Amino acid sequence: MDKHIAVVGLGSMGGAMASALHQAGWQVSGFDPSPAARSAAEAGGIRTVDDIGHLAGTPYAVLSLPSARVVEETVPALLARPGTIAIVDTTTSEPATSASLASLAADQGAAFVDAPVSGGRDGAVAGRLTAFVGATAAALDAARPVLQALTGGQYQHLGGPGSGNVVKLLNNVLAAANLVSVGEALAVAKAYGVDPAAAAAGISGASGGSKVSAAMYPNWVLTGTHDSGFALGLMARDAALAIAIAAQRGERPDLLAAANQRWQDALATLGPGADFTEIARTVAPSLVREGAPTA
Helix, strand or coil: CEEEEEECCCCCCHHHHHHHHHHCCCCCCCCCCCHHHHHHHHHHHCCEECHHCCCCCCCCEEEECCHHHHHHHHHHHHHHCCCCEEEEEECCCHHHHHHHHHHHHHHCCCCEEEECEHHHHHHHHHHHCEEEECCCCHHHHHHHHHHHHHHHCCCEEEEECCHHHHHCCCCCHHHHHHHHHHHHHHHHHHHCCCHHHHHHHHHHHHCCHHHHHHHHHHHHHEEEEECCCCCHHHHHHHHHHHHHHHHHCCCHHHHHHHHHHHHHHHHHHCCCCCEEHHHEEECCCCHCCCCCCCC
């Protein structure tokens, strides 16, 4: 099997995936418009290029990009020369975009798979991400070596092109809602004199528990670190997209929509660069060392 692979987008996640692929024996070439991101990748042994056109026709490609619009601009550039076998898009993108690009790739004899991931930078470095996969059966077969390398087999084929995007967006809006509800619940516990960390531990061992109560609040909110590495602006974007794709099919998820509004309010107050765990500053300020936001 040809193990030449391009990684487009060398930020926190893309850079980590490039490193994991390199360590697993792939011949990795990377592109990012940021010279700093390219330099960081080069320091880890990744060959980089300053023009995405140099990666056209690479047998395999992984995308880790900021939006569906950038994905739309990138895929035709990679397909500009023959030779591409499969493009695996780990971006939290939009289902219509993925369906369109899957058709474009198929017309040129290549596979396009939407495979947005969960697991953060640590999971990416270890090659143990979880992927939500949307693809035809043939595209999935073509992309399987890359998916295996990125996830260690922890991926779920959810349906045709775009399905991975749908379920990833639903995953994120559920996490967004849980970050609001757990914060509010722990604030009530504190108001009754119960240590929020103890309350979170108790809840996490019972039916109301989740990763939010077991890890996110104890590790990043109650400690005051807010250093998850995932931006509030990205979570607010994903929550809004989840509500938008629901509306496209005539669904009205009222509870999720209400949670989304709390994220849009937090975005307006805290700005897109805040850590996503800082949502607690607006929904449960008594839990946060700095208290309620001043802006």
